[in-house]
Amino acid sequence: MSDAEHAVEPRESVCPFCGVGCSLSYVAQSGKSTGVEGPINTKGEICPKGAAAFDVVEHDDRLTEPLLRDGDGFAPVSWEEALGRIEDRLGTIVSAHGPDAVGFFASSNCTNEENYVLQKLARVLGTNNVDNCARLCHSSTVAAMQDRFGAGAMTNSLSDLGEADAFLVTGANPAEQHPVAFRSYLLPAVRDGATLIHIDPRANDTTDAADVHLPVRPGHDIPLLNAMAAVIVEEGLVDEGFVDRRTTGVEDLRTFLDEVDVAENADLAGVDESDLREAARAYGEADRAAAFTGMGISQHRCGTQNVHALVNLALLTGNVGRRGTGVNPLRGQNNVQGASDVGTLPSVLPGYRDVTDPEDRQAIADEWGVEPPAEPGLTEVEMTHAFGDEIRGAVVLGENPALTEPDGNSVGAKFEELDFLVVIDLFETETAQYADVVLPGSAWAEKSGTVTNTDRQVLRMRPMTDPPGEARRDLNIVTALGERLTDRSFRTAPEAVFDELTRVSPIHGGMSYAGVEEGGQRWPFPAGADSGTQILHRDRFASGERTAPLVPVEHVPPAEDTADDELTLITGRIITHFNSGALTRRSETLSRMADQDALRIHPDAAAERGIDDGDEVRVASERGEVTVPADVTPAVRPGTVFLTFHFEDAPVNRITGDALDPTAKIPEYKHTPVSVEPA
Secondary structure (H helix, E strand, O other): OOOOOOOOOOOOEEOOOOOOOOEEEEEOOOOEEEEOOOOOOOOOOOOHHHHOHHHOOOOOOOOOOOEEEEOOEEEEOOHHHHHHHHHHHHHHHHHHHOHHHEEEEOOOOOOHHHHHHHHHHHHHHOOOOEEOHHHHOOHHHHHHHHHHHOOOOOOOOHHHHOOOOEEEEEOOOHHHHOHHHHHHHHHHHHHOOOEEEEEOOEOOHHHHOOOEEEOOOOOOHHHHHHHHHHHHHHOOOOOHHHHHHHEEOHHHHHHHHHOOOHHHHHHHHOOOHHHHHHHHHHHHHOOOEEEEEOHHHHOOOOHHHHHHHHHHHHHHOOOOOOOOOOEEEOOOOOOHHHHHHOOOEOOEEHHHEEOOOHHHHHHHHHHHOOOOOOOOOOOHHHHHHOEOOOEOEEEEEOOOHHHHOOOHHHHHHHHHOOOEEEEEEOOOOOOHHHOOEEEEOOOHHHOOEEEEOOOOEEEEEOOOOOOOOOOOOHHHHHHHHHHHHOOOOOOOOHHHHHHHHHHHOHHHOOOOHHHHHOOOEEOOOOOOOOOEOOOOOOOOOOOOOOOEEOOOOOOOOOOOOOOOOOEEEEEEOOOOOOOOOOOHHHOHHHHHHOOOOOEEEOHHHHHHOOOOOOOEEEEEOOOOEEEEEEEEOOOEOOOEEEEEOOOOOOOHHHOOOOOEOOOOOOEOOOOEEEEEEEO
């Protein structure tokens, strides 16, 4: 491809690096992205990751031709040979073992259209073994909110949340991970007098703006949230009118909370009782209080129960169905919400239709001409656990599970047991190293289609350039696979795929590609709507019911106890990196700005172990170990250590455990007992 053919056009698209959905353009003079006014970043602001988003697009390491396994390495081949090999090998697996012997890994890095076609391919082939990386971050949030409200998504919009009088941010660090949303919508309200309550074991940039910080002991959110609910009941802060009109089960919950000892729960949660009471009062007394959740609350084996306890607070205080209120998950990629919305989940079809419901399956069959399977498939982590046994072949689109899944050493061993692996990606990632065929896909700036941001807005992705060399757009790759592996034809134009989505997905009904083009549309999209529904659950919950249940939530201890000589490891992000780091660690701009990969450790724990700031330390669990420098800081609570999960030199998921939430099947990344000692 000539330089002229690969030229970057000055068009607008959506930043790939969090769920906010900032609009970006390209500055040819600098080779960098720039923010432009859009539906979310109305003033054109972007964060450091957004400014460096183009670094990865034109990186020298990009895959530019299909690769076929050749001994311990790869050899370049034609597209025809690569696709033919996939057709032959996956076809053989299906013939010998059935379609459930193949697993499909979708991606929140990919568009709605790309994910929709991938899940359609899986189901037309005959399996519900399709999942996406939301399984690893917010599946427990979705499970709890879907159960209680009928929709597992933000209840409100970013634009109305600035009207809140109090913010309860639990297990999230939006100042660093969603900086445009924080600075544009939350921080102005805080400066205008809104109270910010931050629940997090680690003090960080969000804590700097907080009025109350509750440094919860990892794995003990339920005792803390139950104690806050008990204070709200005890001090008469319940919105009795709302509870009477819009909830059920209040007497059972009151009976349960009567037995909650606030001081005892505060001690169990590792927070000061007076601070906990102050937080409960601030939330309960506010006319409008909005809760935000992140992976700190979801990535536990009790993640679903954590969110149930948070939902109780919102319902008790009437903070649902109004501007400036609600329960609002903050998504970590630009299409975490959309990937699930379009059906890349093993138990639901597009629009959250139930795979076990005959009417829902028939509605899909009327469009596809094929009825999806009736039995739920395996989740992402269940699929990797089954590699070599139930699962013999896999297709991984734009994800890096060899690095992002817990107990990484065991996951690597399971990848070795697959009969056949296809990886579609930009780079030769850790996952691609196990592949039999690697197909070169498209970066965010090469995609055409839509994504759905954290507050349910469907936004337009526009291609600014073409994929390099022989690389192809992901939608074209997945479509080609579908037509080779099944006897069906698949639409290849994003507009046509989106139109099909609106016919089969109830939440997308009424939307149009042209309407999205004009500035975004938010689901649900009732007839006659301008831009969609900003606030869910106003008069009825998304379940169709006028009421939602209040439910007692018992504490669920972490899967593994931390011994007296151990520390509890929590993992997370820093502002300059993203997910496994496959993209952002290749950015020279972000690498220059990034902190080194270091273990944040409290001074007391460091002194006990003879560790000084900057010393190399060995961090080990029963599953593995990594060696990193120590960053001695009081920002982490005593008894805990913090390590990011972005760096290839210290793949922290060699250490983390794979205990799963029984409902959402999300791993417990946020509580791993470890030993720490000088290296």
